Amino acid sequence: MPTPDTRVRSRSLRFHGPGDIRLDEAAERALAPDEVRLRPLAVGVCGTDAHIVAGSFPAEPGVVLGHEVCGRVVEVGAGLDEANAPRVGDLVTVEPHRYCTACTWCRAGQEHLCAGKRGYGVHLDGGMAESMVVPARIAYVLPPDTVPWVGALCEPVACCIHAVDRLGIVAGEALLVLGSGPAGAVLAALGRLLGATPIVAADTREGRRDLALRMGADVAIDPRDPDQVRAAVDLTGGEGYPAVVDAVGSSAVLEQAITLARRGGRVLEFGVASPHDVAAVRPHDLFSRELTLLGSVINPWTHQRAVALLPRLGLDRLSTAFHGLHEFDEALAAQRRGDVDKVFVAPAGAAAAREPAR
Ligand SMILES: [Zn+2]
Ligand SMILES: [Zn+2]
Known part of the structure; x- marks a missing residue:
């Protein structure tokens, strides 16, 4: 008799092609030694997402959307150094890129110009999900009193x-x-x-x-x-x-x-x-x-500075709207209308996106 699959299952919003976004559910995979698992709390919807859905910004079919991510760490890989890596319970923001590390630009200290650059939420699974796995290297710890939707703005x-x-x-x-x-x-x-x-x-x-x-x-x-x-x-x-x-x-x-x-x-x-x-x-x-x-393209080595500056920018002056994973169409329509300043997908509900949890 086959053993039942007891792994935790979670839901994700996946891009399958222009205009074809589906909410699916799958078993969560095990972490590699250098990875952390987050529960995303607030994920910004931006013009890039609208372009992806419209087919005017190329993205990987099957990818989970969402590149402006703030979440809470729920599991850390076995190989991480406790002194430097995020810990379970930390609120983190994600620097959503993976670089090849070996091209001319990576080796010249210009990894944002990497010939093989891949983006989370574009080519690699992003944060519009109940679970997101990233290398600890790109998870930046936020002060615990950070409002999650403000934390998600570290990327822009x-x-x-x-x-x-x-x-x-x-x-x-x-x-x-x-x-x-x-x-x-x-x-x-x-x-x-x-x-x-x-x-x-x-x-x-x-x-x-x-x-x-x-x-x-x-x-x-x-x-x-x-x-x-x-x-x-x-x-x-x-x-x-x-x-x-x-x-x-x-x-x-x-x-x-x-x-x-x-x-x-x-x-x-x-x-x-x-x-x-x-x-x-x-x-x-x-x-x-x-x-x-x-x-000017993306964010070479500026994510840590964004974390530091976040409380000084007055981002709480932005008006906001929050939508669940099952309301992506509404979120995208609200982003297009622009009648609130910034729209978020809140995979754990609007309250969890609005309030620092501790
Ligand atoms: Zn964006
Ligand atoms: Zn490279």
């Missing part, structure tokens, strides 16, 4: 920290952030901590402009309104902005960013644009105004 915050590193924000210089979704708003908050002044945010949606103002922008404009754009340039004495970010990821926004940069300015591409979107850039502009065009 770490990407924003890399962005401001790339941009080289200088105290007393003006900053223009085009696009005020949650990431754009975090960029405004970081700009404030770094001493940028004035900080101007731009978004076509009024709710997003309000968010930017709550998070640290001095002024928020509608970038479609020429009078408001002119007023924003007037704030710099008509010179334009030394530091400009495209936090939307669009050719039209990049073109506007270049127009609004001052001579000698830096323009950073931060938003995730469609690979097919092509911007018109005049080489003469880059030459004669000596502009610097920069890109």
Whole structure:
């Protein structure tokens, strides 16, 4: 007679192809010596998830979604050093990437540019599940009083920290952030901590402009309104902005960013644009105004800094909505509508995502 399978079973939200997301249940696998098992409490839903579901961001069929993860450790691998590794009961945030460790970039200290980079929630099983297994190396312990949904924002915050590193924000210089979704708003908050002044945010949606103002922008404009754009340039004495970010990821926004940069300015591409979107850039502009065009991708070695900065960013000013694993369609629709600032999947229920558990 076969022995019954007594392993714990848990549910996961899996991507099977564009528009095909299924909640399944399976036995939990044993841990490798260097791994930890989490119970995810809050998992951010972001534009990348919407792109994956729509088929415009390539993801591995069968993968569990969710790359902005905060959870509680429930089991640790046998090979982990108690002094350095997360322990059972710790609240952790996940740095959701695996690198090949052997390519040119990994060996040059630029592992975020790894030729074989794989993302949790994209290529490897992510956090929209009752259980998530990750190497301890990518689980970062949070202070125990952290609100889980705030902890889940370490991932986007770490990407924003890399962005401001790339941009080289200088105290007393003006900053223009085009696009005020949650990431754009975090960029405004970081700009404030770094001493940028004035900080101007731009978004076509009024709710997003309000968010930017709550998070640290001095002024928020509608970038479609020429009078408001002119007023924003007037704030710099008509010179334009030394530091400009495209936090939307669009050719039209990049073109506007270049127009609004001052001579000698830096323009950073931060938003995730469609690979097919092509911007018109005049080489003469880059030459004669000596502009610097920069890109910023993910979060090289900035996750620990995100943990440290988390309490200073005022993230509790974001309005939130929480959905269970069985309500992913509603979560995605709410993310698309944008009428709350940030939407989360809460695999253990909304209360567990909102309250520090101890
Ligand atoms: Zn994200
Ligand atoms: Zn590599």
